[in-house]
């Protein structure tokens with residue numbers, strides 16, 4: 001079967017299959033739909049089929065998302081290459097390994113930074129030959145640094161020159177290291193002097209202002225990339241196999257997302273953005289240790305139109321522990337039921353609940369009479385320089401994110417939450433201060449026009465900030 005690749009994918013494969021170029025890390029992508037995942041799965045399969053017995057790792061921030069997305073593309077590539085489940089390969093959902101009939105293995109791995117394993121000790125016992133990290137911008141840099149040290153399985157077993165799979169054991173060894181391992185040999189198959197494989201990591205990404213930006217994109221634009229790194233920018237225009245429907249989806253994105261995901265624009269950021277892209281990026285791929293036993297609940301009830309209601313549980317150390325979306329909430333009772341369950345689970349009394357009283361929120365008044373009722377246009381609590389309470393809460397959220405204090409637990413880092421929250425956050429700006437001198441944010445109707453819906457996920461995080469404002473200046477008196 002002849003495998004077809006677009007020009008950028010071919011360029012990437014040439015770099016990845018060349019073991020003499022000194023390139024260990026290749027970042028491919030910088031836009032949506034450029035054929036990143038297909039390339040990564042093809043790289044994995046090509047190596048595994050050509051070099052029996054090797055171990056290839058496919059990683060992503062969350063294993064659960066990897067199995068919903070990247071693994072499906074791997075199945076599609078297997079099918080495209082004429083390989084059949086049962087005879088040619090088997091996937092074990094418990095060990096998360098795909099075993100090929102020639103003995104090669106593709107290991108699926110979770111690369112999230114969990115509070116319990118800050119040094120990625122769980123990667124410690126791994127020995128792999130090569131790897132592909134999909135959406136690597138959602139993984140912290142440390143995961144990549146540790147993973148890189150795990151590339152040592154069968155590196156000196158095959159020749160590797162121009163895809164040659166001549167074995168060292170059948171070749172004449174020219175040089176050995178202090179452990180008597182061959183480091184240079186004359187390949188019995190192609191006749192070349194070879195040093196075998198060098199570690200090869202393929203990383204894919206969408207534009208993000210974190211380590212992928214500072215280590216790859218920025219130096220690439222300045223022609224200052226380290227010799228062991230390379231970057232290939234590939235957009236949906238480079239992917240000749242993309243369906244029209246997918247292209248339409250990219251065309252219909254809001255302006256900011258279109259620039260970033262369709263056009264591969266890494267620097268598309270407003271100077272007035274309330275949440276900077278580099279700080280939004282810090283939210284993903286890691287969870288901070290929870291240092292507080294206290295928990296609070298924030299609720300953005302649906303509007304009267306029956307849109308989504310968002311409910312979060314946040315700890316006193318600002319870790320979002322649970323995030324529940326009720327897609328089309330129509331009655332306050334639907335929300336109350338969930339909140340009462342969360343109260344029991346996390347030990348939250350009514351004083352620990354904050355909710356917006358607009359829309360279905362009015363229906364929560366009786367149930368959570370002692371909770372914080374947030375009137376968006378209410379008076380600011382701590383600092384009267386804000387236009388209203390909502391602006392104050394948003395500025396507080398912005399400060400907490402700027403200081404990298406907020407963290408979202410691994411369970412809550414779903415594709416939907418990541419995509420929607422990022423989209424919402426990148427369009428919220430501080431708008432011009434007018435003659436009353438009060439600080440304000442983009443009005444809700446403008447955000448709605450831009451992204452086609454309310455920023456419910458950002459709103460609920462902002463409401464949660466109610467518990468982190470200093471109340472010494474509060475104009476409210478709370479009666480027990």
Ligand SMILES: Nc1ncnc2c1ncn2[C@@H]1O[C@H](COP(=O)(O)OP(=O)(O)OP(=O)(O)O)[C@@H](O)[C@H]1O
Nearest residue numbers: 004005006031032033034035036037038039241242
């Ligand atoms: N070499 C190829 N041969 C056949 N089909 C391909 C190839 N490359 C890409 N495709 C097609 O293009 C689609 C998009 O590719 P892929 O999923 O790899 O893009 P992506 O950059 O990972 O997208 P996303 O940004 O959504 O993660 C694939 O589902 C597949 O149908």
Ligand SMILES: [Mg+2]
Nearest residue numbers: 036037038134
């Ligand atoms: Mg992909």
